[in-house]
Every structure is written in C-alpha cells, then in structure tokens.
Amino acid sequence: MSRASRVVIVGDVITDVVAVLSGPLATGSDTPAEIRFGGGGQAANTAAWIAAQGVAVTLVGAVGDDAAGRDRVAELSDGGVDCAVDRVGGAATGTVVVLAADGERTMVTERGANLRLTAAHVERALAEAPDAGHLHLSAYTLLDAGSRGAGLRALAAARERGLTTSVDAASAAPLRRVGAAAFLAWVRDVDLLLVNADEATVLAGGLDPAAQARVLSATARRVVVKRGAAGAVWVDRTATVSVAPARRVAVVDVTGAGDAFAAGLLTAWLGGAEPQAALARAGDLGALAVATVGARPTR
Template structure:
C-alpha cells in the first residue's frame, strides 16, 4: 500500500467522536522483551487515544469531525490539542488543571502490541461536556463512541449520555468495543446493555470473543446483531466481516502490507468505515475503505496519519 488516505468526498457529514486523548510512548521492539534486562527498540512520543486517533483519521479524509474529550492542564495536554487541531480536528476538549493528560506505553513486536495505560484526565469526561459539545455542533450527522469511556466507571456517565443524546438528536451512532481485558472485567451482558441498538458496533476478534463467544467471526457478527443493528468484526490480516439485521453478510480480505506498527490500525479502520458508511457507501465499499486506511496505519510508526 502506498500513498495517503483517499478523501471521503462531500457525502460524509460531521462526525462527533467521544473518548480518550492520550500521549502514546510507542516502543517498536527488535525482539520479544527480555524480562529483567534490555531490549533494543525504536521509541517515539506521539499523540494517541482511540477516539483522538479515529478523529484524526477522519479529518485526514476531509470529513468534518469534532472530538469530545478531556486533557490535563499540562504541556502534554496542550500539545495533544495542538496536534489534533493541526490535523483538522475541531476539539471540544476540556482541560483539568488538577489531573495529568492520559499516557499509554505501547510495546509493539511481532505484529502485536501490549499497552500500559494511565487514563488520567480522560476519567473526568462528563455528561455535561458531551451535551455542550453537541449543542455546539448543529451540523452533526453521526456520533462515534470509544468504549473506553464506558468501560471505566468514572467516565461511564459521559459515554451513556453520548449515546442517549445522539438518539435524542436523531444522529446515527457507532461504538468501538475498545479492548478485550476491560470488557471481561465489566462483563458482556452489562456492556451490551449499554450499547443496545446502536447503529454500528465494531469489535476485533478478541473483543468479539468476549461479547459473543466462539472464535469464528461470521458467527460472532451474526450473534451480536440482536444487540446492534450492524456489526463489524475486525480480523487483522484476515480481513473483516459485516453482518446486519437485514441479513446482509459481507467478508472482505485485508490488504497485504509490510507491518511496521499495529498501534492505531483499528482506529484508522474505524475512520475509514465511518467516512464511507456515513457518506452512504454500501457495506463492501465501506469495508474496503476501512481496510485501505488500516493498511496505511500499520505501515507507519504511531497511531496517527502523517500531518
């Protein structure tokens, strides 16, 4: 895969993205970590956070996008907002002087990544923040929620309000299931009750296994359609599956690309999917756009498109 993201075109209306803004400390390891010793790596400090990454990739496709989030009153928070603004994201980001901006240490090796997380000011995101941001975006067409906001009790109210407010305003909605370990902690039944009847639920293979059981993506996607109107299961190098309540089932293979760093690949995938689907694309075209952006993301270090 060569070149940058393909513009989505004028059909995609404003997307409001709700969720985390963090600093990523990305270490691309030369080998498996040597416990108690040293492992060579390429290390980079960069902007991260599932919601912030998705917003950045949407902006790279020329989709009008507003990010609703929270940062600390520190240099890191100012830098994160400046980065996103520079990429074309409208930031409805609240600053909290008494909390640090979130930080994630990402260890990337052998096509996989492990994350160590301090959510920091992201825990301060509130329902009032969401309402204020939506009041300021009368042109919003779709709301996308990173489930990290739901998976922590401190920020859950903001996530639940985001989905409720979107419904009240007639926006379509999507949720990215975020991460398997916290999903296990809250339990599939609780999570699915929070996101019931969203227009689009995205989950990777591990997350889908938590939510639906089994290991086969088609069966998982179909099993989740009673809870969400449309379900996409991301399978990494094996491609992706779309299933919906109308009985549509689509499988699209992944693009072949040399993998450098998978950090943010799912966020880029989500942005491609949303840009196409909100713009009126059919499932096949939406999955193909998603795969295109995912391929761009894994070929570079870090979770964001090139500025």
C-alpha cells in the same frame, strides 16, 4: 447522512509512548527499540484519520491542564480536528506505553484526565455542533466507571438529536471485567458496533466471526468484526453478510490500525457506500496505518 454532515467522536485523548522492539522483550535487562512520543487514544486517533479524509469532525474528550494536554490538542487542531476538549485541573493527561513486536502490541495505561470526562461537557459539545449527523463513541469511555456517565449520555443525547451512532468496543480485557451483559445493555440499538476478534469472543463466545456478528446483531443494527490480517466481516439485521480480505503489507507497528480502520469504515458508510465498499476503504486505511510507526496519519 450527507457528506457535509459532521462526525462527533467522544472518548480518549492520550500521549502514546510507542516502543517498536527489535526482538523479544528481555525481562530484567535491555531490549533495543525505536521509541516515539506522540498523540494517541482511540477516539483521538479515529478523529485524526477522519479529518485526514476531509470530513468535518469534532473530538469531545478531556486532558489535564498540563503541557502534554496542550500538545495533544494542538496537534489534533493542526490536523483539522475541531477540539471540544475539556482541560481538567488536578489531573494529568492520559499516557499509554505501547510495546510493539511481531505484529502485536501490549499497552500499559494511565487513563488520567480521561476518567474525568463528564456528561455535562458532552452535552455542551453536542449542543455546539448543530451540523452533526453522526456520533461515534470509544467504548473506553463506558468501560471506565469514572467516565461511564459521559458515554451513556453521549449515546442518549445523540439519539435525542436524531444522529446515527456507532461504538468501537475498545479492548478485550476491560470488556471482560465489566461483563458482556452490562456492555451490550449500554450499547443496545446503536447503528454500528465495531469489535476485533478478541472483543467478539468476549461478547459473543468462541464462534466463527460471521456467527459472532450475527449474535451481536441482536444488540446493534450492524456489526463489523475486525480480524486483522484475516480481513473483516460485516453483518446486519437483514442477514446481509459481507466479507473483505485484508491488504497484504509489511507490518511496522499495529498501533492505531483499528482506529484508522474505523475512520475509513465510518466515512465510507456515512457517505452512502455499500458494506463491501466500506470494508474495502476501511482496510485501505488500516493497511496504511500498520506500515508506519505511530497511531496517526502522516502529513
């Protein structure tokens, strides 16, 4: 893929309500926090970070025909993302409440219009992006039964058009609900699979990260296990193993860090970088993300 090729990202567009707690959550009482409203969603966040690196990117997703949906599309467009986002009547734009504390975050989610993303809309969006060279799929699209057809069609249509493909495994709890066997069948032979430590354990068992990645490389041509402060591991089918440490930074909010990591990894790898350099670029963007509140790059 050349540097000029467009990246198409398929998946969720969300309003994030991020509460960075000052201390442990006081159940049944009050906990002081810094609270911010803004754009979120794994796919939308990754698209925003890719656009911030000057790479052409199209986001394919769905929002409600409401003020929140209009705001989410407007801020992405302002950030340089080309939005092929369907406005769905009768559905609300998705919302996530994020509770961030002690370097972790807990999410309470209303998927909303994201469940209404259709295969037909994905097909149209790809047809309108003839300069695309790569398709990246947020696995939330596969993990939700309502949008699963759109996710499966996105991968199939990308292959038919000769695009390379990648999938971010999204979240351990819904992966556990659908089961490893089903998910791995859906993403078989993608060019790159990204998983965090919890997702890798769901999909490959309680092995060390390199061993988990080797197991998953039977499904995907390349696998990256994201390990947060412990760095990341890359394994491909040639048995190449690359390990990169994480940058040491003061953590403010980890929301969107994995999405920034994915954006750095994709743009570097698609631009021809070797695994070690791609992991380093991914780590740089992940570190930048955790140093600020919110899931998107600052401008």
